[in-house]
Amino acid sequence: MKIYFLGTGTSQGIPVIGSSHFVCLSEDHKDKRLRVSVWIHEEDFSVVIDCGPDFRQQMLTSKCSHIDALLFTHEHADHTAGLDDIRPFYFKQGDIPVYGHQRVLANLAKRFDYIFEKENKYPGAPSVMPFEVVNNQNIQIKNQEIIPINAMHGNLQVFGYRIKDFVYLTDVKTIDTSELEKLKHIDVLVINALRFEPHNTHFNIEEAINFINLVQPKKAYLTHISHILGLHEEVQKQLPENVFLAYDNLEIEIK
Numbered sequence: 001m002k003i004y005f006l007g008t009g010t011s012q013g014i015p016v017i018g019s020s021h022f023v024c025l026s027e028d029h030k031d032k033r034l035r036v037s038v039w040i041h042e043e044d045f046s047v048v049i050d051c052g053p054d055f056r057q058q059m060l061t062s063k064c065s066h067i068d069a070l071l072f073t074h075e076h077a078d079h080t081a082g083l084d085d086i087r088p089f090y091f092k093q094g095d096i097p098v099y100g101h102q103r104v105l106a107n108l109a110k111r112f113d114y115i116f117e118k119e120n121k122y123p124g125a126p127s128v129m130p131f132e133v134v135n136n137q138n139i140q141i142k143n144q145e146i147i148p149i150n151a152m153h154g155n156l157q158v159f160g161y162r163i164k165d166f167v168y169l170t171d172v173k174t175i176d177t178s179e180l181e182k183l184k185h186i187d188v189l190v191i192n193a194l195r196f197e198p199h200n201t202h203f204n205i206e207e208a209i210n211f212i213n214l215v216q217p218k219k220a221y222l223t224h225i226s227h228i229l230g231l232h233e234e235v236q237k238q239l240p241e242n243v244f245l246a247y248d249n250l251e252i253e254i255k
């Protein structure tokens with residue numbers, strides 16, 4: 001199974017429009033971060049988590065040409081604003097299965113009413129097949145069992161997902177200890193780490209590392225990164241041995 005990091009940046013992306021911050025001016029490709037998303041794929045299985053405003057570019061760069069499902073973590077725009085760009089997948093595949101919390105599906109149906117519309121639909125508009133994600137109820141997509149993981153983004157509930165021994169969690173600030181059972185014996189954990197300074201709704205580096213130490217995956221990758229964190233090359237040097245800053249277009253393989 002391959003994990004392709006489609007985007008690893010926080011909500012504005014890096015570079016931030018109009019910014020003269022040194023990270024935004026960096027020419028290192030690892031300092032250029034689209035909005036956060038991953039593509040998980042193997043033969044006959046292809047799932048994308050979140051669908052932010054950079055979705056079109058991410059699908060072109062990664063050469064993703066088929067999606068069995070889109071899984072949503074939550075409804076914030078940096079995770080959902082690209083939904084219209086599922087059109088090429090819809091034209092080829094038909095209705096695209098989308099998974100999310102009931103609240104997230106309701107929110108998407110409001111913001112993208114023409115996509116969820118069933119009657120008098122504009123002919124060029126894409127269509128989705130919504131599936132509600134409920135905590136403690138596994139999802140079956142193709143031959144894979146996916147375990148939803150419940151966490152909190154400040155006051156907002158978010159879902160992370162476990163597929164085999166891979167876990168993707170983003171926009172987490174707190175997580176109930178009862179969820180830790182689902183995170184046992186994992187090879188790779190992806191977890192958000194915004195910057196060094198604390199933030200109300202996101203883990204900072206210290207909180208992310210504490211969480212990694214608690215979960216004890218073989219390896220961890222940090223994502224949802226702000227330009228304020230610093231240069232990729234400099235920050236990577238300060239991290240523990242098994243912790244890596246993810247970067248856009250990084251692809252890793254998991255058994």
Ligand SMILES: [Zn+2]
Pocket residue numbers: 010011036076078079171224
């Ligand atoms: Zn976010």
